[in-house]
Amino acid sequence: MANVKSIAELRADFPILSRKINGKPLVYLDNGASAQKPSIVIDRVSDYYKVENANIHRGVHTLSQEATSAYEEARRKIQKYINAPLEEEVIFTKGTTDGINLVANGFTRGILKKGDEVIISEMEHHSNIVPWQMACEYTGAVLKVAPINDAGELIMSEFKALLNANTKLVSITHVSNTLGTINPVKEIIELSHANGTPVLLDGAQSVPHMKVDVAELDCDFYAISGHKMFGPTGVGVLYGKKEWLDKLPPYQGGGDMIKSVSFEKTVYNDLPHKFEAGTPNIAGGIGLGAAVDYLEELDWKAIHIHEEELLAHATTEIKKIEGIRIVGTAKNKAGVLSFVHEKAHHYDIGTIIDQLGIAIRTGHHCTEPLMNRCNVTGTARASFAFYNTKEEVDLFIAALKRALNMLL
Amino acid sequence: MQSINEISEELIEDFELFDDWADKYEYIISLGKELPSMDDADKVEDNIVKGCQSQVWLKAKQEGDKVVFEADSDAIITKGIIALLVKVFNGQEAKEIVNNDLAFIDQIGLKEHLSPNRSNGLVAMVKKMKTYALVYSNN
Numbered sequence: 298m299a300n301v302k303s304i305a306e307l308r309a310d311f312p313i314l315s316r317k318i319n320g321k322p323l324v325y326l327d328n329g330a331s332a333q334k335p336s337i338v339i340d341r342v343s344d345y346y347k348v349e350n351a352n353i354h355r356g357v358h359t360l361s362q363e364a365t366s367a368y369e370e371a372r373r374k375i376q377k378y379i380n381a382p383l384e385e386e387v388i389f390t391k392g393t394t395d396g397i398n399l400v401a402n403g404f405t406r407g408i409l410k411k412g413d414e415v416i417i418s419e420m421e422h423h424s425n426i427v428p429w430q431m432a433c434e435y436t437g438a439v440l441k442v443a444p445i446n447d448a449g450e451l452i453m454s455e456f457k458a459l460l461n462a463n464t465k466l467v468s469i470t471h472v473s474n475t476l477g478t479i480n481p482v483k484e485i486i487e488l489s490h491a492n493g494t495p496v497l498l499d500g501a502q503s504v505p506h507m508k509v510d511v512a513e514l515d516c517d518f519y520a521i522s523g524h525k526m527f528g529p530t531g532v533g534v535l536y537g538k539k540e541w542l543d544k545l546p547p548y549q550g551g552g553d554m555i556k557s558v559s560f561e562k563t564v565y566n567d568l569p570h571k572f573e574a575g576t577p578n579i580a581g582g583i584g585l586g587a588a589v590d591y592l593e594e595l596d597w598k599a600i601h602i603h604e605e606e607l608l609a610h611a612t613t614e615i616k617k618i619e620g621i622r623i624v625g626t627a628k629n630k631a632g633v634l635s636f637v638h639e640k641a642h643h644y645d646i647g648t649i650i651d652q653l654g655i656a657i658r659t660g661h662h663c664t665e666p667l668m669n670r671c672n673v674t675g676t677a678r679a680s681f682a683f684y685n686t687k688e689e690v691d692l693f694i695a696a697l698k699r700a701l702n703m704l705l
Numbered sequence: 706m707q708s709i710n711e712i713s714e715e716l717i718e719d720f721e722l723f724d725d726w727a728d729k730y731e732y733i734i735s736l737g738k739e740l741p742s743m744d745d746a747d748k749v750e751d752n753i754v755k756g757c758q759s760q761v762w763l764k765a766k767q768e769g770d771k772v773v774f775e776a777d778s779d780a781i782i783t784k785g786i787i788a789l790l791v792k793v794f795n796g797q798e799a800k801e802i803v804n805n806d807l808a809f810i811d812q813i814g815l816k817e818h819l820s821p822n823r824s825n826g827l828v829a830m831v832k833k834m835k836t837y838a839l840v841y842s843n844n
Contacts, residue, residue, distance in 0.1 A: 319726065642780035644758040645734075648818075649782075652726045660758045674760065674779065703731055704781055 302595075304603060308684045310335040310591075321654030324689045324696075329474050329633055329680030330658050332505055332527045334588070341587035342529055342580045349583075352576055354553055368579055371586025372569070378589045379519065380510040381536050385568035388535045388542070389582050393501040394424035396520035396535030397468070399572060400497055401428035403545030404466060411437030414463045416494075418443040418451055418480075419670050420473045423663040425499045429468060438465070445670065449476035449625040453484065460492040467496045471503035475662040475678065476625030477608075477633030479503070486515055495541060501525050505682060506604060506631040508597050511536050523581060527682075528588035532581030535572075542568050549574040600683045604632055607681050607690060614694045618701065624676045635662075635676040641704040643677040649700035655693050709801050712793050713809035720813040729814065730782065737785030743777035754830045759783045761826030765837040772799050772838050776830065786810075786818055786827060794834060802838035807831065 308314050311333045316323045325333060345367065351360035353368050376387045390396040409415070415429050419442055433440045441464075443456040451469075460467075467489045472479050482498055489496045495517035503509060504526045511519050518541065523532040537545075547554055547565050551574035556564040565571050611634050615621055624635040637643060647659035660675040661668045668675060679693060707715075723729040743752075743762055754761040759780035766773045774795045778784040793809065794802050810819055819827050 642759060644780040645782045647758075649730060652730070675758065703727070703734060 304684065304686060307595075308686075310337070311684055312336060312339070314684060318654040318656070319652050324655045324692050326679040326681065326685065326689070326693060327656045327658050328505065328525075328682035328685075329502060329662075329678065331524050331530070332682055333684070334527055334529070334584075335591050337591050338528060338584050338587045342584040345580045345583050350579075353579055354570070364579060367583045367586070368577075371582045371589075374586045374589045375534055378508075378593065379504075379521075379534075379536055380512045382512055383539055386536055386539050386542065388537065388569045388572045389577050390520075390533045390535050390572075391531055391578070392522040392524070392533035393499060393520040394522075396518075396533055397425055397497065397499065398428045399535055399548040400468075400518050400520075400537070400545070401432045402548050405432040405435050407544060407546045409433070409436040409438040409465055412463060413438040413465045414441050414459075414461070415439070416441045416443055416456070416459050416464055416467045416469075418456075418469050419445045420449065420451075420476055420478065420664065420667050421468075421470055422474055422499065422501070423665070425468055425470060426666065439463075442666075443469075445478075445667075448627050449473065449478045449671075450627045451478075451480055451485075453481065456485065457488055460488060460494060462493075464489075464492060464494045467494055468499070469496070470499040470501075471509075472506065472631045472633075473625065473664075473667075474502045474633065474680075475635055475664045475667055475676065476627060477630035477635070477680075478625060478627040479629040479631050482514060482516070490515070495538075502633070503631070507601070517541050523585040523588070526585075526588060527591065528585035529578070529581040532578045532585050534585075539568065542572070547571050547574070551575045595683070603683060604681060607685055607687065608632060608634060610687055611679060611681075611690045611693070614690065615697070618694075618698060620701075624671050624673060632681045633678060634680075635678040637673050637676050638701065641701055643675050645704050646677050646697065646700050649703060650693070650696040653692075653696040653699070655696045657693070706796060709793055709797050709805055716789060716792070717809055717812045733785035733789075733815075734781050735785070736788040737778075737781040737783070740777070740784055740788040740791070743775055747775070748777070754826045754833055758823070759826055761787070761830045763830050763833055765834065765841075767799070767841040767844065768796075770798050770800075770842075771796050772802060772834075772841055774834060774837075778826065782818070783827060786815060787830070789813070789815075790827075790831065790834070794838075799838040799842035803835055803842055 313333050349363045351364045353365040372387050376384050381387050429440055441459045444452050446452050471482055486496045497518035498516045500519050501522045504521050517538050519536040521534045524530040554566050554571050554574040556566050620639040622637050643659040647657055657679045659677045747764055748762050752762045752764050754763050759778050762777045764775040774791050776787045
């Protein structure tokens with residue numbers, strides 16, 4: 298790998314980090330919602346539109362071939378990055394939500410029958426709950442929910458007990474966006490496979506913090522959002538094992554996903570195009586390839602240590618503040634610190650520290666059932682990326698203290 | 706009783722006195738703390754105005770051609786802004802409420818709090834206030 302950059306050098310790669318908010322330097326701690334983009338990604342998207350833009354897979358002219366080449370090269374980059382065995386197992390989507398809906402749609406039309414079961418967990422994001430509710434409503438299948446303990450960890454004995462002969466799919470988040478919990482996905486996959494059940498992992502919050510190896514995990518589906526892994530918005534990836542993607546019917550109909558069309562019979566295309574109808578977010582896909590290039594150069598060991606230190610520092614400092622309760626205290630966490638205060642409302646906290654340039658997220662984080670489980674109406678959440686610093690954490694804590702002074 | 710415009714003008718003048726955001730927010734917070742809380746008995750499903758970030762409750766009653774409002778929120782800043790809205794609209798003529806464009810909120814510099822993407826319940830509450838006023842103005 299190329300020269301190892303310091304955090305300061307990495308920060309310089311992200312133009313937005315030098316912005317001022319309300320006259321104060323931006324302290325961006327909302328990476329769980331969306332990550333910032335390095336210049337290499339911004340420039341790649343811009344250059345695509347300046348020099349290469351044309352529709353892909355359809356043309357014979359040079360521009361079209363260049364665009365297609367760049368797009369398919371991005372697919373191969375992503376394949377290599379997540380260690381997917383086959384190129385055609387990497388489907389471009391609009392994001393994690395789109396990827397999960399693709400699988401849910403396929404299961405609705407091709408797999409699930411009345412009485413079948415789908416297991417999700419209590420900590421899931423709405424995008425990994427609602428598509429399955431819809432699938433179960435339509436097919437008569439039953440949604441089972443694996444419970445968590447008070448620390449926000451899956452209770453593995455309860456999960457095991459839910460697996461039975463009717464379980465057709467387990468769909469679980471790799472890392473919780475609200476709690477930061479890293480789930481024991483290898484164990485979940487082993488148990489599920491032993492039960493003959495495939496597993497979909499929601500990888501929206503994991504990929505920004507770690508290298509993921511889908512072959513080693515042996516997951517059947519892995520859904521990723523481009524914009525959370527420092528790539529453009531509106532693009533993502535669904536990895537699916539070929540045997541599963543072949544089983545599922547196409548998600549959307551249209552151009553590109555067909556081999557031939559007539560009013561008597563239409564023949565669908567092979568993977569990956571079978572699941573890629575219409576003109577995709579070409580610039581987004583190519584930009585995501587550039588993001589992968591950027592991430593490949595990082596020292597992930599060093600980043601892991603840095604992020605652990607950030608989270609530990611933030612956790613230690615916030616615990617010193619009277620009235621604060623941390624929501625999500627799993628033994629294994631990545632990049633997320635959610636908290637509530639016994640008297641101050643999360644909305645008030647977020648509003649005031651925004652005036653000081655600190656960006657966090659407040660509310661239910663699209664995990665309403667989890668909020669009910671944790672007995673809160675919402676939390677304030679600071680979510681980190683490798684470009685955040687200890688100094689930023691200190692600014693956040695100082696702002697939080699000031700906000701509490703004003704509110705109490 | 707002062708008119709909507711008179712009250713709005715006073716509020717705008719008050720807010721002009723603030724030099725920085727901290728003073729402004731401290732004032733709003735104090736308004737929120739002063740506004741009497743709604744009875745728990747009134748915090749029912751019918752009176753909830755749902756937002757993603759904070760809970761808002763609104764009760765309205767018709768008194769002649771006027772509307773009486775009572776509102777509350779679990780977030781103090783939201784409650785402070787509610788206090789401003791109640792100050793301006795409480796006890797006013799239904800027709801006047803329906804026609805008011807809330808420009809004063811803009812002039813006070815609190816426009817972002819009433820933007821839809823705040824999802825703090827305030828946009829929905831103002832809508833509900835105007836709906837009540839519209840219904841009562843037709844009665």
